[in-house]
Amino acid sequence: MVSVEEAERIILEHTKDYGAELIPFESALGRMLAEDIYADRDLPACDKSTMDGIAIGYAAFEQGVRSFQIKGTIAAGDEPIEISNENECVEIMTGAALPGTADTVVRYEDVAIENGVATITIDAIKSGQNVHCKGRDRKKDNVVATANRVIDAALISMAASVGKSLLLVKKLPRVVVISTGDELVDIAVQPTAYQVRRSNSYMIRAALLQYCISADMLHLPDDGDIAKEQITQCLEGYDVIIMSGGVSMGKFDYIPKALEDAGVTRLFHKVQQKPGKPFWFGCYEDSVLVFAFPGNPVSTFLCLHRYFIPWLEGKLKVKSERQKVCAVLNEGLTFLPQLQYFVQVKIAVSDTGQLLATPMEGNGSGDFANLLDTDAFMELPMERGNFMKGEVYRIWPFKQII
Ligand code: AMP
Ligand code: MG
Secondary structure: OEOHHHHHHHHHHOOOOOOEEEEEHHHOOOOEEOOOEEOOOOEOOOOEEOOOEEEEOHHHHHOOOOEEEEEEEEOOOOOOOOOOOOOEEEEEOOOOEOOOOOOEEEEHHHEEEEOOEEEEOOOOOOOOOOEEOOOOOEOOOOEEEOOOOEOOHHHHHHHHHOOOOEEEEEOOOOEEEEEEOOOEEOOOOOOOOOOEEOOHHHHHHHHHHOOOOOOEEEEEOOOHHHHHHHHHHHHHHOOEEEEEOOOOOOOOOOHHHHHHHOOOEEEEEOEOEEOOOOOEEEEEOOOEEEEEEOOOHHHHHHHHHHHHHHHHHHHHOOOOOOOOEEEEEOOOEEOOOOOEEEEEEEEEEOOOOOEEEEEOOOOOOOOOOHHHHOOEEEEEOOOOOEEOOOOEEEEEEOOOOO
16 A cells, blocks of 8 residues: 555656647647747737727827828728828728828827818827837747647637647547446446446546547456456557556456456555545556546546546646645544545635635545535545644645636
8 A cells, every 4th residue: 555645656757758749720729739839920010000090190290280181091901001291191990000101090089080181189199109019019930839838719819820720739648448347337228226327437538528638438347357358458559548446355356457467567556545545556568557446436536636637737748837726624524544535625715815625525435426516625634633624735626616
């Protein structure tokens, strides 16, 4: 049996770069950018008006000119119309290119137009107002986004505007999620009172979809030979195998032996924690990792969030270092076993902006209904048995908490 810290250290030691791939930028939301992106031209590419109004030379206004003959209208996308003297202006629309002979835009709200003449109706304007200058945001060949950041909507918009139709992103591991257990039936089947529908694989698959990983799913009966054979096949086709069930002390818990028979090296079995104590972790030829979680849904859920997701985030550098989030215990509780206790908590934000964690223990590892009402696991230190209101501990959120 290993401690939570040892288990985490062993898992995080097993990192491998899966390389990078080019994909269409529209499909890149949520992926990790693996290249720097450059501006292909100045941003903006010319001086532009930020308002609908008239464009003038500021010098004319300074000399007292208030009424201007309208020479024409420039729409966004048009080539600019130059003005030929200080008594002229052009009407200009938002986003349209400013003529080189003008430098200031006065919005329609501050102008009266009659018989082709625009008269400025306010006393003061500023030189260069309402103009977005060429290259002001980024210059041509400047980096607009650096590698190792998650691609979000703002980045997609930037990729579109610099014409990057393909983006280089980190490759994702190929993952298979395997459930085990003779009592488990397909979700379309009406179970007997003694059976349950397989829910863990869907839960794991859903959590991985948040990281753009579309995992395959497989179900195994409680049969050591079949398990070994199927695991052997999966070891050839996947980078990561996530299993649930069959790793405890029961008569039908064949998975640790099947994994070892298939050539997977055990790196640890059992972690000093509750829930999820029977967690088994191993690797095959330094390439495939096997996370075999105990089957109780809350155990699987905890192991996934406490071990697999931090490993994935570390590997994909989704976050350079996982943000450590702590919360204040809002009610005392007692937990005496020599295990690190991950208690489910409901999170609220106090008036002063602190995260407050109210324990909601539920009815053990099988009570996954409780996960719907809670937001995070709070990791309580093993050395202690009594935890007091006001104490601060690390949490592992499994929902958006703020
Ligand atoms: P095991 O770890 O195989 O001993 O399973 C522990 C408990 O978790 C049993 O009550 C199983 O029925 C339940 N269980 C195992 N796998 C799943 C699953 N995929 N979906 C829902 N419950 C499961
Ligand atoms: Mg089982």
